[in-house]
Amino acid sequence: MLSQGMINDIEELLGKENVKTSEADRQTYAYDSAVLPSVTPAMVVFPPTTEKMGECVKKFYEAGIPMTIRGAGTNLSGGTIPDSTDNVVICTEKLNRILEINVNDLYAVVEPGVITQKFAEAVAAKGLFYPPDPGSQSVSTMGGNIAENAGGLRGLKYGVTKDYLMGIEFYDSTGALVKSGSRTVKCVTGYNLCGLMIQSEGTLGVISQAVMKLVPPPQATRALMAVFADMQDAADAVAGIIAAHILPCTLEFLDNNTIVRVDDFTHAGLPRDAGAILLIEVDGHPAQVADEAEAVEKVLKANKAVAVHVPKDAQEKAKLWEARRQALPVLARARPTTVLEDATVPRSQIPAMLKAVNEIAAKNNVQVGTFGHAGDGNLHPTFLCDIRDKDEFRRVENAVDEMFDVAIKLNGTLSGEHGIGTAKSKWLQKETSAGTIEYSRRLRNALDPKHLLNPTKMVEIS
Amino acid sequence: MNNLQALAQRLMTLDDKITACMRCGMCKAVCPMFGASGEEADVARGKLALINNLAHMLLDDPQALAEKLGRCLLCSSCQASCPPGVEIMPIFREARELVYNYLGLSPVKKIIFGVLLANPGLFNFSMRLGAPAQGLLFKKNDDVQKTVCAPMFNFFLGDRHIRPLAKKPLHAIHGHLDEPRKENGVKVAFFPGCLGDKMYVEMSEACLKALKHHDVAVFMPTKIACCGIPAICSGDVKGMLKELQANLKVYKDADFDYIVTPCASCTSTIKELWPEYAARLSPEDQRLAEDISRKTMDINVFMADVLGVKPSEPKRGAKKVTYHDPCHLVKSMGVTSEPRAVAKANPDYEFTEMKEHDRCCGCGGSFNLFHYDYSRKIGQRKRDNIVDSGAEVVATSCPACMMQLEDVLSHNGDPVKVKHTMELYAESLD
Numbered sequence: 001m002l003s004q005g006m007i008n009d010i011e012e013l014l015g016k017e018n019v020k021t022s023e024a025d026r027q028t029y030a031y032d033s034a035v036l037p038s039v040t041p042a043m044v045v046f047p048p049t050t051e052k053m054g055e056c057v058k059k060f061y062e063a064g065i066p067m068t069i070r071g072a073g074t075n076l077s078g079g080t081i082p083d084s085t086d087n088v089v090i091c092t093e094k095l096n097r098i099l100e101i102n103v104n105d106l107y108a109v110v111e112p113g114v115i116t117q118k119f120a121e122a123v124a125a126k127g128l129f130y131p132p133d134p135g136s137q138s139v140s141t142m143g144g145n146i147a148e149n150a151g152g153l154r155g156l157k158y159g160v161t162k163d164y165l166m167g168i169e170f171y172d173s174t175g176a177l178v179k180s181g182s183r184t185v186k187c188v189t190g191y192n193l194c195g196l197m198i199q200s201e202g203t204l205g206v207i208s209q210a211v212m213k214l215v216p217p218p219q220a221t222r223a224l225m226a227v228f229a230d231m232q233d234a235a236d237a238v239a240g241i242i243a244a245h246i247l248p249c250t251l252e253f254l255d256n257n258t259i260v261r262v263d264d265f266t267h268a269g270l271p272r273d274a275g276a277i278l279l280i281e282v283d284g285h286p287a288q289v290a291d292e293a294e295a296v297e298k299v300l301k302a303n304k305a306v307a308v309h310v311p312k313d314a315q316e317k318a319k320l321w322e323a324r325r326q327a328l329p330v331l332a333r334a335r336p337t338t339v340l341e342d343a344t345v346p347r348s349q350i351p352a353m354l355k356a357v358n359e360i361a362a363k364n365n366v367q368v369g370t371f372g373h374a375g376d377g378n379l380h381p382t383f384l385c386d387i388r389d390k391d392e393f394r395r396v397e398n399a400v401d402e403m404f405d406v407a408i409k410l411n412g413t414l415s416g417e418h419g420i421g422t423a424k425s426k427w428l429q430k431e432t433s434a435g436t437i438e439y440s441r442r443l444r445n446a447l448d449p450k451h452l453l454n455p456t457k458m459v460e461i462s
Numbered sequence: 463m464n465n466l467q468a469l470a471q472r473l474m475t476l477d478d479k480i481t482a483c484m485r486c487g488m489c490k491a492v493c494p495m496f497g498a499s500g501e502e503a504d505v506a507r508g509k510l511a512l513i514n515n516l517a518h519m520l521l522d523d524p525q526a527l528a529e530k531l532g533r534c535l536l537c538s539s540c541q542a543s544c545p546p547g548v549e550i551m552p553i554f555r556e557a558r559e560l561v562y563n564y565l566g567l568s569p570v571k572k573i574i575f576g577v578l579l580a581n582p583g584l585f586n587f588s589m590r591l592g593a594p595a596q597g598l599l600f601k602k603n604d605d606v607q608k609t610v611c612a613p614m615f616n617f618f619l620g621d622r623h624i625r626p627l628a629k630k631p632l633h634a635i636h637g638h639l640d641e642p643r644k645e646n647g648v649k650v651a652f653f654p655g656c657l658g659d660k661m662y663v664e665m666s667e668a669c670l671k672a673l674k675h676h677d678v679a680v681f682m683p684t685k686i687a688c689c690g691i692p693a694i695c696s697g698d699v700k701g702m703l704k705e706l707q708a709n710l711k712v713y714k715d716a717d718f719d720y721i722v723t724p725c726a727s728c729t730s731t732i733k734e735l736w737p738e739y740a741a742r743l744s745p746e747d748q749r750l751a752e753d754i755s756r757k758t759m760d761i762n763v764f765m766a767d768v769l770g771v772k773p774s775e776p777k778r779g780a781k782k783v784t785y786h787d788p789c790h791l792v793k794s795m796g797v798t799s800e801p802r803a804v805a806k807a808n809p810d811y812e813f814t815e816m817k818e819h820d821r822c823c824g825c826g827g828s829f830n831l832f833h834y835d836y837s838r839k840i841g842q843r844k845r846d847n848i849v850d851s852g853a854e855v856v857a858t859s860c861p862a863c864m865m866q867l868e869d870v871l872s873h874n875g876d877p878v879k880v881k882h883t884m885e886l887y888a889e890s891l892d
Contacts, residue, residue, distance in 0.1 A: 024526035025501070027515055028508035033485050038511070046500070073502070074487045093500055117491075138491040265547070329486060329545020336481040338546075388481070 001086065002042040006063055010045060013059070014052055018094070020044040029070065029089045033136075034078040034423050035339050035387065041068065041082040044089040050111060050169075050208035053090065057206050058175025060088055066452045069202040071113060071144030074136040076340055077421030079148065079201045083456040090206065092143050099209070101126050106214045107166055107183050112143025112207045116150075119212075129217035131158035131249075134417070135328060143207045149199035151417035153324070156375035157249040157283075158215075160417065162198040167211030170197060172204075173448040183211055201419055202454040204447055218249070218283035222293040223317045226305040227274045231255055231358075234276035235351035237303035238374045241280070242347050244299055246292050251375025252279040252324050255354075258331060258369040258382075265330045268323040274306070278374070279324050327371040328382060335367065335384040339396055343403055344378040345412030356406040357381045364399040366392070378416035404430070420458045428459065469524060469564045473517035476556060480517075482548045483510045489540035489550075494822040495533055498839040503530045506540040506550050513557050528561045533833060535826030535840075536695055537789035551794075555694055562697030582685045582708065606877050607868040620834045623872035624865060628663040632682075635663070636670075639682040640716075648768065649679040651718040653732070655725035656688050657861035665861060665881075668888035669724050669761055675891045676769050681718045689728040692828050694735060702739060710740075710750050720768070721754060722761040724884055726788035726860035727827065730795060733758045760791055762859055762883055765807075766800040771887065773806030773813075780812040783886065784853035786844065786867065787820040788860035801859045804883045808890035816851035818843070823858075825866035841870035848878055855879045857886055 011019045020026060021043050030038035042065075047053035060067050066087045070080040082089060095113040102108065103126050110119060116137040123130045133152035134140055140150065146168070151160040167181030170193075180193030197205060228234040234253060241251065254262065255276050263270040271277065278300070282292040293310075300308050311317035332338040345353045354370065357379070361368040372380035381403060383396045404414055404427050414420070414427050429437050440459040444451075451461045489506040490496050502508040512530055515521040534554060541550040603609050609623035632654050643649050650673065658666040673680055687708035693701035713721070723729045733755050740751030765771040785805055791797040798820075806813050824830075824840025844867070848856045856867055856878055867880045 020501075022526060023523055024512055024521060024530060025503055027521060028502035028511055031485055031511065033487060072487055072490060136487065139487050265545075326545060329484070329488065332484045332486075332546035333482075336478075338484050386481075 002065065002088070003063075006059070006065070007043065009059060010043070010056065013055055014045055014047055018046040018048055020046075029073070029091065030082065032070075032073045032078060032080040033076050034081065034421065035337060036078040036081055036423060039082045039087070040085055041087045041089040042085060044091055046091050046094045048094050050095055053092070053095065053206065053208060054171045054175050054177055056090060056175075057171045057173070061174045061450065061452060064450055064452070066455055067206070068454055069143075069147070069206050071141030071147075072115070072136070072139045074140050075144065075148050075419060075421065076342075077148075077201075077415070077419040077423040079419055079421035079454065079457055080144075081422070083454060092141060092207075095143075095208070096141075098122055101128070101214070102183070103128060105183060106216075108212050108214055109183075110142045110210055110212060112141060112146075112210070114142045116140045116142060116145055123214055124217070127217070128214040130164065130212065130214055132161045132164060135325060142210060142212070146198055146207055146210055147200060147202050148419045149417070151373065151376075151378065153250045153252060153321075153373060155373055155378065155417075156251055157247045162195075164213040165194045165198055165210060166213050168194045168197050168207065169209040170205035170207045173450065173453050177208070178205060181211060199419065201421060201457050203444060203457055204453065206453070220286040220289045221249070221281055221283040222289050223279070223281045223311050223320060224293060224296060224300070225309040225311070225320060226278045226280065226300040227271045227307040227309070228276045228278070228304065229274070229306050230304070231276040231354060232351055233304040234278050235354050235374070237278060237300050237305065238350055239348055240299040240303050241296055242375070244295060246282070246295055248280045248292070248296065248375060249283045250279065250281045250373075252372070253277075253374035253379070254279070254324065254327060254371040255369060257367075258327050258371045261330045261334060261369065262323050262327055265333065266319070266323045266326055268319050270323060271307070279320060324371070328380065331369045331382045331384060334369075335386055337385050337387040337393070339383040339385065339400065340418075341381050341383070341400060341403065342372075342378060342416045342418045343381065343407040343412060343414065344376070344416030345407055345410045347375070347377045349410040349412065350374055350377055350379070352410055353377075353379060353407065353412065357403060360399050360402045360406070364395045364402070366396050366399050368399075373416070376416070377412065422456055425458055425460065465564065466522060466524065467519070469560060470517050470519050472560050473513055473557065476513060476553050477517060479549050479553050480510050480514045482546050483507060484546050485511075486545060488543060488545055492539040492543050492821075494535060494537060494539065494824055494840045495836060497843070498824075498836050499533070504533050506544070506548070509534065510548070510550070510553065513553065524561055524564055527557075528565055531558050531561060532829075533836070535789070535822055535824065535829045537822040537826060538793040539789065539822060542793040555697075558695070558697035559699050560697075582687045603872055605872040605875065606879050607872045609868050609872045621873075622834070623869045625661050625868065627660055630663070632659045632663050632666045633684040633686075636682060638684050639680055641679040641681070643679045644677040646677045648677075648720075649681060649718045650764065651681045651713060651716060651721040653686060653689070653721050653723040653725075653728055654682070655723055655728040655861060657865065658724055659686075662861045662864060662882070665724060665864075665885055668882065668885040669722075671888045671891060672765065672884055678769070681716055683712050683716070685712050687712075689725075689731040690735065690739070691727050691731040694731070694739070695828055699739065699742070703742060706736060706739060706751070707743065707747070710747055710754075713754055714750060719757065720764060721758045722764045723758070724761045724859065724861070724882055726760065726790035727862055729758060729760045730790040734794060760795070760797055760800070760859065762801040762804045763797060765884075765887065766803045771804055771807050773803050774809045776806075776812035777809045780810050781855060782814050782851075782853045783811040783855040783857055784814050784816040784848060784851040785819060785883070786816070786823060786848070786856055786858040786863055788858055788863045789822050791859055792820045801857070801883045804887050805857045808886045810890065811855065811886055814851050814853055816847045816853070816856075818847050821847075823863050823866045825862045827862055830866065837866070838870065838873070841866050842874075845870040845874055845876065849874075849876055853878060855881055855886070857881050857883045859883050
């Protein structure tokens with residue numbers, strides 16, 4: 001339980017305006033985007049400086065108060081839902097300064113609460129490029145992106161958040177400041193703690209600053225949209241493009257259910273009778289882009305594409321991609337509850353995985369719409385249901401269980417980009433091993449002896 | 463059953479609508495209030511969670527919920543960009559009605575909405591009494607926006623820089639106006655709105671001048687009541703219905719083809735909310751409200767679509783003008799091109815778009831009264847975008863926005879004038 005003395009201390013440290021203790025305020029930090037029950041924290045704090053955040057962590061460590069670190073609260077695996085009503089939520093949204101954008105050395109230094117899209121825009125304004133673009137980028141924070149190793153549409157060619165993390169500063173569970181990595185491309189000073197902190201889901205430390213790699217932007221891009229009568233043809237085409245040794249910067253996939261619903265919402269003029277469409281973008285040097293677009297078109301046609309569209313102008317192209325970005329939210333209109341999964345398989349297994357998803361959905365009598373990052377094997381089978389209908393929700397849970405079994409059998413993974421949190425922790429051992437779980441627990445016990453940092457997430461420690 | 467349980471049960475009727483929220487948090491990107499405060503309870507996702515919690519008896523603090531619900535401009539930015547399409551504004555309006563009624567409306571609001579705004583005669587009389595006395599109370603600000611401040615009334619008005627009340631309100635200048643149809647045969651009912659009648663009389667005169675120029679006959683009775691939006695925002699549906707009934711009476715047997723208004727908030731209220739709320743009146747009133755709704759048009763839309771007003775080429779040395787999209791036009795009705803066309807119709811102005819032109823200015827009607835600090839903070843972002851555009855004039859299509867823009871620009875000492883698009887157009891008719 002949180003003592004009044006502790007509340008007073010924290011209010012004095014951070015200023016009253018940065019501490020929320022009322023029931024109503026606390027209830028709005030009890031959830032994130034995952035379909036999981038809310039847990040109301042005991043207090044919510046907004047450190048105005050990273051130093052003060054460190055002092056908070058120290059105080060909470062000394063008093064033995066569990067902590068959940070939260071950015072925008074958009075993650076899909078429950079990582080920012082408090083473990084218990086004793087938790088304090090440390091919200092990083094006020095730590096939102098971009099400290100440096102270095103155009104000569106191609107890096108930027110950010111505080112954890114910087115919004116991803118604002119960061120990408122600031123970088124673009126300086127003529128550089130920060131590629132990771134998770135679906136929640138207009139609100140998600142850089143700290144959250146690191147803690148979840150956020151992906152996005154450009155994973156195939158440009159990688160994900162972990163590929164851009166050069167250096168990190170964080171507070172460990174005791175409130176001590178830890179630094180690792182640097183502003184240099186090469187750095188082998190001590191353990192690579194960037195690797196430890198990326199996708200650590202708030203369990204190993206409280207991120208206070210990060211050095212992010214930037215890259216020169218591509219000079220040219222070309223987008224294509226291919227329409228397929230059958231979902232299997234589209235999946236074969238994806239495998240075909242990769243087999244032709246072309247890495248499009250994005251290679252996205254929407255199934256029919258998704259196409260129709262997205263078109264209803266965006267009026268983007270998508271082919272509503274298509275079994276599937278692929279949205280493809282190649283980028284790079286203009287000559288290379290032209291060659292690759294031509295090669296991609298050939299592969300698409302060889303794999304029974306009914307039509308291949310090339311957007312006429314930037315506006316049409318933007319509309320096309322906006323349609324893809326809206327896929328998940330739009331599916332959510334169909335039914336009250338949306339269970340968004342991110343099972344990922346090696347690229348060559350995409351056809352098998354898609355087939356299995358549809359069979360599993362049919363067998364369990366549940367609705368599913370699938371879209372996703374087909375180029376990197378990361379699919380988003382999205383189950384549409386009403387959580388208030390207990391029987392239906394149980395069938396959805398069954399379907400998800402079966403789907404993970406298939407993903408693992410195909411040498412894939414439970415989660416490509418959403419994380420484990422509490423939503424998927426029960427399946428973790430199935431994909432890894434009992435030893436992996438124990439190793440992770442020992443790691444956590446050593447670094448967090450009082451079990452205070454998101455203790456029930458990923459591998460529970462207690 | 464205790465009262466709180468009864469309130470919870472009533473809020474449960476919103477359950478189906480609220481369940482549609484998938485908590486994706488996209489509303490955080492567009493919410494002006496969240497942009498200023500950074501608090502989750504200020505954004506739609508947070509408010510919906512709280513309404514839901516009270517409905518499920520997980521929150522037993524209706525006062526807190528009322529306060530949170532009040533921290534919202536009802537600008538509908540969230541709803542316009544809500545991916546799963548949650549009907550956020552109807553939920554908020556209904557929740558305000560239920561929760562505020564449960565707690566009881568403050569006596570001041572009761573008088574304003576239930577008595578003053580519903581009784582045009584009384585409202586007009588009190589405002590006319592007030593206007594001549596203004597000279598004693600208000601101090602002129604040395605600004606291009608021609609605002610005043612009221613140091614003696616700081617406790618009530620704060621540090622607001624507002625336009626003084628007109629010396630003579632529009633209805634007193636024109637009396638009961640009911641022109642016969644002219645050559646082109648079009649007749650409109652001109653609905654100036656409270657601000658267009660009592661504060662921005664020049665704007666209303668500009669509208670009348672343009673209508674006259676196009677030979678449009680005008681019906682403008684003196685007994686128009688408030689459109690009802692302030693009462694609805696305060697959860698005072700009774701007050702709103704009184705105002706609505708007063709207005710329906712005025713328009714019942716009148717002859718006109720369209721109702722046009724220069725106020726975005728009035729337009730969206732008459733068009734979208736009158737039929738919805740008239741469902742609580744007689745079937746006859748409901749039919750009338752629906753008929754009126756169909757005939758209601760933003761005045762820019764009327765100028766562009768009915769009268770065919772078109773953009774012209776700017777002259778050399780034309781003044782730079784930019785345009786602020788009022789939420790009530792852009793978010794729910796999607797009106798964007800017509801006001802720009804009307805502004806561009808005057809060749810003395812050259813149009814330039816500002817950044818975030820459709821982001822809320824922060825006025826929000828009565829939001830400004832109760833949350834002036836946040837209103838100013840939100841307004842400052844708008845002001846920065848206006849100034850960055852390099853425009854000498856910022857045009858808009860809502861007097862409430864005009865009031866807010868004048869306040870923030872005046873406070874910053876900016877030489878940018880605020881005008882209604884119809885004022886720009888009327889200037890071109892000289």
